[in-house]
Amino acid sequence: MIVLALDTAGVDCAVALYDSDGDLVLAEVTETIGKGHAERLMAVLDHVLDTAKLTLDRVERIAVTVGPGSFTGIRVGVAAARGFALSLGVPVVGVSTLEVMAAAAFRQAPGRAVIAAMDAKRNEVYFQPFDKHGHAAGEPQALTVEDARTLAAGFDGTVVGSAAGLIGHPPTEPVADTFPISIVARLGAKKPAGDKPKPLYLRGPDVKPQAGFAVARM
The missing domain is CATH 3.30.420.40 (ATPase, nucleotide binding domain)
Known part of the structure:
Protein backbone atom coordinates (compact mmCIF):
# COMPACT_ATOMS: atom_id res chain seq x y z
CA MET A 1 0.00 0.00 0.00
CA THR A 97 2.03 14.54 17.10
CA LEU A 98 2.47 13.11 20.60
CA GLU A 99 2.29 9.54 19.34
CA VAL A 100 4.80 10.38 16.61
CA MET A 101 7.23 11.73 19.22
CA ALA A 102 6.70 8.65 21.38
CA ALA A 103 7.20 6.27 18.45
CA ALA A 104 10.46 8.02 17.54
CA ALA A 105 11.68 7.64 21.13
CA PHE A 106 10.60 4.00 21.23
CA ARG A 107 12.62 3.25 18.11
CA GLN A 108 15.70 4.65 19.88
CA ALA A 109 15.06 2.85 23.18
CA PRO A 110 12.74 -0.16 22.71
CA GLY A 111 11.12 -1.57 25.81
CA ARG A 112 11.10 1.71 27.76
CA ALA A 113 7.96 3.60 28.65
CA VAL A 114 7.70 7.10 27.19
CA ILE A 115 6.18 10.41 28.16
CA ALA A 116 5.69 12.85 25.29
CA ALA A 117 5.57 16.41 26.60
CA MET A 118 5.34 19.55 24.46
CA ASP A 119 5.70 23.08 25.80
CA ALA A 120 2.28 24.61 25.11
CA LYS A 121 3.31 27.99 26.58
CA ARG A 122 1.11 29.89 29.08
CA ASN A 123 2.38 27.54 31.84
CA GLU A 124 0.85 24.51 30.10
CA VAL A 125 2.15 21.23 28.70
CA TYR A 126 0.67 18.91 26.09
CA PHE A 127 1.19 15.57 27.80
CA GLN A 128 0.65 11.87 27.03
CA PRO A 129 2.19 8.70 28.52
CA PHE A 130 2.96 5.51 26.59
CA ASP A 131 3.75 2.07 27.99
CA LYS A 132 6.85 -0.04 27.35
CA HIS A 133 5.14 -1.62 24.34
CA GLY A 134 4.62 1.76 22.69
CA HIS A 135 0.88 1.86 23.33
CA ALA A 136 -0.88 4.93 24.70
CA ALA A 137 -1.29 4.66 28.46
CA GLY A 138 -3.56 7.69 28.73
CA GLU A 139 -5.29 10.33 26.65
CA PRO A 140 -3.47 13.43 25.39
CA GLN A 141 -4.06 16.33 27.75
CA ALA A 142 -3.22 19.99 28.25
CA LEU A 143 -1.94 20.21 31.82
CA THR A 144 -0.40 22.90 33.93
CA VAL A 145 3.36 22.56 34.25
CA GLU A 146 2.88 21.75 37.94
CA ASP A 147 0.37 18.94 37.26
CA ALA A 148 2.55 17.49 34.49
CA ARG A 149 5.58 17.61 36.78
CA THR A 150 3.64 15.72 39.45
CA LEU A 151 2.62 13.00 36.98
CA ALA A 152 6.19 12.68 35.70
CA ALA A 153 7.79 12.56 39.16
CA GLY A 154 9.75 9.36 39.60
CA PHE A 155 9.05 8.25 36.03
CA ASP A 156 11.58 5.61 34.97
CA GLY A 157 11.48 5.85 31.21
CA THR A 158 12.12 8.22 28.33
CA VAL A 159 10.71 11.75 28.41
CA VAL A 160 10.73 13.51 25.04
CA GLY A 161 9.67 16.91 23.81
CA SER A 162 10.24 20.58 24.46
CA ALA A 163 8.62 20.39 27.91
CA ALA A 164 10.89 17.63 29.24
CA GLY A 165 12.97 20.09 31.23
CA LEU A 166 9.88 21.89 32.54
CA ILE A 167 8.57 18.70 34.12
CA GLY A 168 11.80 17.65 35.75
CA HIS A 169 13.51 15.59 33.05
CA PRO A 170 15.95 18.01 31.39
CA PRO A 171 17.48 16.77 28.13
CA THR A 172 21.21 16.84 27.50
CA GLU A 173 20.67 19.60 24.91
CA PRO A 174 17.79 21.88 23.85
CA VAL A 175 15.03 20.02 22.04
CA ALA A 176 12.58 21.28 19.41
CA ASP A 177 9.34 19.43 18.79
CA THR A 178 9.59 17.61 15.48
CA LYS A 191 -4.24 2.73 11.76
CA PRO A 192 -7.73 1.47 10.98
CA ALA A 193 -9.57 3.73 8.59
CA GLY A 194 -12.61 5.32 10.15
CA ASP A 195 -14.02 8.79 10.51
CA LYS A 196 -12.32 11.65 8.73
CA PRO A 197 -9.50 13.12 10.83
CA LYS A 198 -10.15 16.31 12.77
CA PRO A 199 -7.68 18.73 14.33
CA LEU A 200 -6.66 17.68 17.84
CA TYR A 201 -6.88 20.95 19.72
CA LEU A 202 -6.31 20.48 23.44
CA ARG A 203 -7.18 24.13 24.06
CA GLY A 204 -8.59 27.06 22.10
CA PRO A 205 -6.55 29.31 19.81
CA ASP A 206 -4.28 31.92 21.37
CA VAL A 207 -5.81 34.69 19.22
CA LYS A 208 -9.41 35.50 20.09
CA PRO A 209 -11.81 38.20 18.84
CA GLN A 210 -11.78 41.39 20.87
CA ALA A 211 -14.99 41.93 22.78
CA GLY A 212 -16.79 45.22 22.39
CA PHE A 213 -15.55 46.01 18.89
CA ALA A 214 -18.15 44.22 16.79
CA VAL A 215 -19.64 46.17 13.92
CA ALA A 216 -23.41 46.47 14.22
CA ARG A 217 -25.35 44.75 11.46
CA MET A 218 -27.43 46.99 9.26
Missing part, protein backbone atom coordinates in the same frame (compact mmCIF):
# COMPACT_ATOMS: atom_id res chain seq x y z
CA ILE A 2 1.31 3.45 -0.96
CA VAL A 3 0.79 5.97 1.83
CA LEU A 4 1.07 9.73 1.40
CA ALA A 5 2.02 11.35 4.72
CA LEU A 6 1.69 15.06 5.45
CA ASP A 7 2.90 17.11 8.41
CA THR A 8 2.26 20.82 8.89
CA ALA A 9 1.53 20.71 12.63
CA GLY A 10 4.76 22.37 13.76
CA VAL A 11 7.67 24.29 12.31
CA ASP A 12 8.20 21.74 9.52
CA CYS A 13 6.42 21.30 6.23
CA ALA A 14 6.96 17.62 5.47
CA VAL A 15 5.71 15.07 2.95
CA ALA A 16 6.58 11.41 2.43
CA LEU A 17 5.56 8.54 0.20
CA TYR A 18 5.77 5.17 1.92
CA ASP A 19 5.32 1.61 0.61
CA SER A 20 3.96 -0.36 3.56
CA ASP A 21 4.32 -3.71 1.80
CA GLY A 22 8.10 -3.38 1.75
CA ASP A 23 8.39 -1.00 4.73
CA LEU A 24 10.15 1.38 2.37
CA VAL A 25 10.11 5.18 2.33
CA LEU A 26 10.06 5.97 -1.37
CA ALA A 27 10.78 9.69 -0.92
CA GLU A 28 10.51 12.32 1.77
CA VAL A 29 11.13 16.04 2.13
CA THR A 30 11.12 18.09 5.32
CA GLU A 31 11.48 21.86 5.21
CA THR A 32 11.72 23.80 8.46
CA ILE A 33 9.79 26.96 7.63
CA GLY A 34 8.04 28.01 10.83
CA LYS A 35 5.05 29.53 9.03
CA GLY A 36 3.61 29.58 5.52
CA HIS A 37 2.70 25.89 5.25
CA ALA A 38 -0.21 26.56 2.92
CA GLU A 39 2.10 28.26 0.44
CA ARG A 40 4.80 25.53 0.51
CA LEU A 41 2.88 22.27 0.88
CA MET A 42 2.05 21.70 -2.79
CA ALA A 43 5.61 22.40 -3.93
CA VAL A 44 6.99 19.97 -1.36
CA LEU A 45 4.46 17.36 -2.46
CA ASP A 46 5.45 17.80 -6.12
CA HIS A 47 9.12 17.33 -5.19
CA VAL A 48 8.35 14.10 -3.35
CA LEU A 49 6.26 12.73 -6.22
CA ASP A 50 9.00 13.58 -8.72
CA THR A 51 11.68 11.94 -6.55
CA ALA A 52 9.62 8.78 -6.10
CA LYS A 53 8.66 8.82 -9.80
CA LEU A 54 5.01 8.31 -8.89
CA THR A 55 1.80 10.11 -9.72
CA LEU A 56 -0.76 11.06 -7.13
CA ASP A 57 -3.24 8.47 -8.38
CA ARG A 58 -0.93 5.71 -7.09
CA VAL A 59 -1.61 6.78 -3.51
CA GLU A 60 -3.85 4.34 -1.60
CA ARG A 61 -4.03 6.07 1.78
CA ILE A 62 -3.40 9.51 3.28
CA ALA A 63 -1.94 10.08 6.75
CA VAL A 64 -1.74 13.51 8.38
CA THR A 65 -0.64 14.93 11.72
CA VAL A 66 -3.66 16.32 13.56
CA GLY A 67 -1.96 17.96 16.55
CA PRO A 68 -1.49 19.17 19.11
CA GLY A 69 0.67 21.87 17.57
CA SER A 70 0.26 25.01 15.49
CA PHE A 71 -3.41 25.95 15.28
CA THR A 72 -3.15 27.24 11.70
CA GLY A 73 -0.66 24.61 10.53
CA ILE A 74 -2.88 21.76 11.69
CA ARG A 75 -5.84 23.18 9.77
CA VAL A 76 -3.73 23.40 6.61
CA GLY A 77 -2.59 19.77 6.80
CA VAL A 78 -5.96 18.29 7.74
CA ALA A 79 -7.79 20.23 5.03
CA ALA A 80 -5.25 19.16 2.39
CA ALA A 81 -5.36 15.52 3.47
CA ARG A 82 -9.15 15.39 3.42
CA GLY A 83 -9.20 17.08 0.02
CA PHE A 84 -6.74 14.62 -1.47
CA ALA A 85 -8.62 11.66 0.03
CA LEU A 86 -11.91 12.89 -1.43
CA SER A 87 -10.50 13.48 -4.90
CA LEU A 88 -8.61 10.17 -4.98
CA GLY A 89 -11.32 8.12 -3.29
CA VAL A 90 -8.92 6.71 -0.67
CA PRO A 91 -9.03 6.52 3.15
CA VAL A 92 -7.45 9.23 5.29
CA VAL A 93 -6.26 8.80 8.88
CA GLY A 94 -5.04 11.20 11.53
CA VAL A 95 -1.89 10.72 13.59
CA SER A 96 -1.26 12.72 16.75
CA PHE A 179 7.49 14.83 14.03
CA PRO A 180 9.53 12.62 11.67
CA ILE A 181 7.48 12.24 8.53
CA SER A 182 8.61 8.64 7.94
CA ILE A 183 7.13 7.73 11.33
CA VAL A 184 3.91 9.58 10.49
CA ALA A 185 3.68 7.40 7.38
CA ARG A 186 4.37 4.15 9.23
CA LEU A 187 1.86 4.91 11.96
CA GLY A 188 -0.71 5.98 9.40
CA ALA A 189 -0.31 2.74 7.47
CA LYS A 190 -1.26 0.72 10.55
